[in-house]
Amino acid sequence: MPPEAPLRMPSQPLWTWSKHDVRPLVEPKAWKTPWVSRAFVGVGLVAAVVLGGREMYGVVEVGGVTVLEWALLFLFLVNFSWIALAFASSIVGFVALFGKPAIAEPEAPERLGSRNALVMPIYNEQPSRVFGAIQAIHEDIARLGLGAHFDCFLLSDTTDPDVWIAEERAFLALREALGPEARVFYRHREKNHRRKAGNIEDFVTRWGGSYDHMVIFDADSLMTGHAVTALAAAMEADPDAGIIQTLPLVISRNTLFARVQQFASRVYGPVIAAGIAVWYGRDGNYWGHNAIIRMAAFAGGGGLPDLKGRPPFGGLILSHDFVEAALIRRKGWAVYMLPRIEGSYEESPPSLIDLSQRDRRWCQGNLQHTALLTTRGLYPLSRQHFLNGIFSYLASPFWMFMLLCGIALALQSKFIRPEYFTDEFALFPAWPRFDAERALALFGVTMAILIAPKFFGLIIHLMNGASRRGSGGAFRTLVSAILEIILSSLFAPIMMLVQSGSVFQILAGRATGWNPQRRDDGSIPFGDIVRRHRWHMALGAVTLVTALMIAPSLAGWMSPTIAGLLLAIPLSWLSGHLASGLFLKRLGLMLIPEETTVPPIAAAAREKGALLAARGVDEGEGLAALVADPDFFREHDRMLPVAPSRPRGAPEPERVMAAAKLTEAETLADAVAWLTPKEKTVLLHDRALLSLASRLPAGPASDQREIVGRQL
Template sequence: MDPVTEQTAALPGVNTPDAMPPERPIAMPQQPLKSWSRSDERKPLRPEAWTTPWASRILVWTGAIVATGFGAREMYRVVEVGGVTALEWALLALFVVNFAWIALAFASGVIGFFALVGRPALVQPALPDRLTTRTALVMPIYNEQPSRVFGAVQAAYEDVQKLGFGAHFDCFLLSDTTDPDVWIAEERAFLELRQSLGPDARIYYRHRAKNHRRKAGNIEDFVKRWGGGYDHMLVLDADSLMTGHAVIALAAAMEADPDAGIIQTLPLVINRNTLFARLQQFASRVYGPVIASGIAVWYGRDGNYWGHNAIIRTEAFAEGAGLPDLPGKPPFGGLILSHDFVEAALIRRKGWAVYMLPRIEGSYEESPPSLIDVGQRDRRWCQGNLQHSGLLGTRGLHPLSRHHFLNGIFSYLASPFWMFMLLCGIALALQSKFIRPEYFTDEFSLFPAWPRFDAERALTLFGVTMVILIAPKVFGLIVYLLHGPSRRAGGGAIRIVISAILEIILSSLFAPIMMLVQSGSVFQILAGGATGWNPQRRDDGSIPFADIVRRHKWHTALGVVTLGAGAAIAPSLVAWMSPTIAGLLLAIPLSWLSGHLGTGLALKRLGLMLIPEETHVPEIATAAKANGQRLAAAGVDGADALVTLHDDQRFFVEHERMLPVAPRRQKGAIEPDRVMAAAKLSEAETLGDAIVWLNQKERTVVLHDRALLGLLARLPKDAPSPAE
């Protein structure tokens, strides 16, 4: 017997349950994009439930079209004085596109307001008498802090167990982690969790050696190998948290609707303390329900999927959501990044319903802690959404699925359109100030081409635009204030109104900064620059001031130039652009303030930006935090992977048990990282040598290779003393 195996064979705890259950494979074919037949669409089992909300759709689209028509007419009258120049036509076109965007959101908000007014925005769902199906709670993770992630999963698992429905739910942590230290920390957290919950706990863990196709590939791998054992899967992000009531309610909703493919919840932001994160948290809680209710009403069963905090029928996902790669190279070709929109569209194409239940209480998430963190996350989302332009022509899609694609695309194109509109306004003002009008051109005209504006009408239109832009927030605020428990738990009406005003002001100042950040992302992607896949920062904390200055110095410089140009042209122009100019001039201190923990906590102490989930903290959030602290105290985070494996023989054996069977190496195929790792381990005299010599890729190879692990285990921890 191998000496290492001989040493560890009798260790206590080695005969623990497998990290994953037996595989239950299910086919998941790749879906065609350029071919589709109606015969490929399934027939609904309950056609009477397929009611299309035509009335609300007509109201939304009619309202958006009428409002856009009004805005276009008024803007034309603003610029038509003395004739419309080419630059004014460009300004008009950009204004209409942006106005149409906010008009649609306004019309949707009206629908959401009337759907919720007089009713609580969130309701704890009643528990069903029984369940007959099995659901997998699936959480893909990528280089996250293990104690936090595993603590949240434990809280959700125990909450479901406490309600008596534990037999119907299994939990899966699906790791795509590439950092070897984090990977080993995940395994230690998993074993700690298993020890805490007992050997019968149905919590499982799987680590992929290669994160092929990223998150979409991670979920696809699970479905293909284990999906056959589950009727549904409830997909969570690494920062997601769901109560047992919410989890069970989603499973019951799926059982009650045999045609449902995806049911999405509204995840509310909680546990946030920096200024920027508290703004997002307050907006999510106060405005989010009205916005979500509006789109839920008029989308009906033709909705969208946000990638997490949603339950998916495994059969629907397997038969309809196999993603192909897009033709061409990144950023527009290759792997589909924003896969959730596409999965929803393909599942709907297959004949399954996709809809939202926005009033289910107990669906939570977290948000990035600062403006810079949001910009980094948005860079990847921007590429994924712009990539959807190549999917608009996919055969067989429902019209609203194409609308979801367009909506996502324009959510990023809106920023450069806004920027171009501002530049057009500045150019027109410069033209009228410094360029002599040409009264007599080669073309016959009764009037000279001279850029002039109807200032009074422009001011009125600006006011109307602001009203339409802010109205959905006001709708959400009214619904929130009318609900007594929410109003009292949120600090009372006066504090809530002050918080809403503060949120609107700060959001207006942050908006021009995000406009330039997103515009830069759009231009880089259009120029062919693809993005990577970096883990998100979850914790509160500030960014070094030097990094903030480096990232925002050009935004500040543009604010200075805009202020100077505006002041030279006309004071009225400065007044009109004051929110944009102020945001850019203050970009550096605003960005610093956004991630400042003390400012956010000071507002919390004053009762501002307070949400009910802070006054009455959900039990599951308290449990998740306590679980995470316990795991952190057990030392699962931050240890060196090689030291951990070398020093803990029991864990060494458990790690080997969790490794998949190594694929047979093709003769003559040399893996440079493995060769280098083997050479370094062979020459190392102590564990310290191996730690110093092995780089991160070589460490990862060692952790995957049983033979190299054997070499590591044989190394003495310290060099022998000279006397020995």
């Protein structure tokens, strides 16, 4: 790592705030609030909810409104407002993009005046893949002649000791490939305190003083030199900008589920992103990666406190990117999006189960934001971002409750004898009635509003010749869109139950862990799929039987939901099926332009990663690899930080056990066989224990010694 340049990053107060804490604007005349688009979205949302609510009330009020019908009306309004907001926002995006390419390659600036850090936090990732991507980004920026303005940092929070040592091998190979003058650095933290937020905070407080801005990547992020330098130029041109976010498009995906997400991201995503970029204006949000951040803004406004109480609602703030954006905006910095910048890419989970596992962590983080809604000094749209994130998960149980409420009403009308003559005086009996014709019309309008953002995105995509040809032509694009809608409709009820389960678990106090994400392989053992989805399938069968008992028309109305649940197991298996995705690709379906013409940065990242993998950087046992190569051993020793002072009389159990096992071991193979992953991690951080391990002969493991090791 380069010499440290400390930068203070104080924890921000949540419940105390003063207007005097807001920084003065450097260029107040450049600060424009998009009142017209905000008014359109606000009025459109209110009008849609009022009209939808009136129609729904007309459906249920015939003959009087019961408690269950009031509940159904309330749940309908909550869900309808959610899709109405997306509809109004997509209209703004459609108007903003009409007649323009959805994305376009930005011009690289001729010169820059800032120093920028490219920061990639990593956690138990495949080293060749990550380091290959950084090499491709580094070389693409250097090709533009602006490499002197960017330093690359790989910040490891990896907990698997063998992956950690593999990262070091990959880093040394990368430095060898780029030459000794390359400004590429690597740091591994002994303790991954505060997870990703703590990883970035550690970088900012120790090295942030050397840089004006930092570009944040995820481990699956990829950005072209044009995109990175355009962001740096935009930040230089706007002294009041704190965060500038790009729209990362999903690329390089091949499983069926990932290809569905990839197609939706490329075709529909730009219209949705353009809409929120327009009406959010400079009160936007931050998604945690593929964005540039002013170092002074992040250090001065983005320090996160811990929340009171225990997880899942207390403790470390998860989904920290939303909170960082809100606190930075509170300080007076602008946060906005440039969604049309081409060259910002990411990946997506390969299967439905992989998505649900990642979603579980996001669900906890977003629901945790309920405690932050009353944070002092936040701008109204920052609170809206929190509400938007919260409801993105609460929508699933609300949808589920609405379906259950509808079934309960149908059961009531079918099996419970109605009271036609009440105690109240009336000229006519209270015949139970239900306006089926109006209900059908409302259902059609709801579906139209739900699908409209996709329709707008499809029009913009087809209007652009390059995008249309890159997706296989107009006919194949239309077929792909229909297929995407069908598959998404089948996956939706499964995700509804998965997300509802996550919400109920979190409300019950069950916190989540932090597991590394799978990137490519979507195959999951069929037995695991059955165990995960058998209750979903059973619920689908019960719903089908119940609906048929009530009325065949109810079963027809619920058929998309019932079909998705009945097919939960085969759909989940198919979602991670590589051959199915590749079959669609061969047919020219679910194609995106970035597949027809692969971006050079993506091809370069794959090539660099393959070269690193061919050198064996991903393979082998870490401790044995260190001891077998004296040069590597010296480099590892050089990369270790200065040993921290430890309190006397308070030994670490893992350190004590590692020392005891090394003392008992006759060969290195004995030590490797006996050490647990935590003990090996401690050993690899300790120069004294490493020295002890290096003096052991390689030799085979002894059966007797294995017994002693297990006893130890």
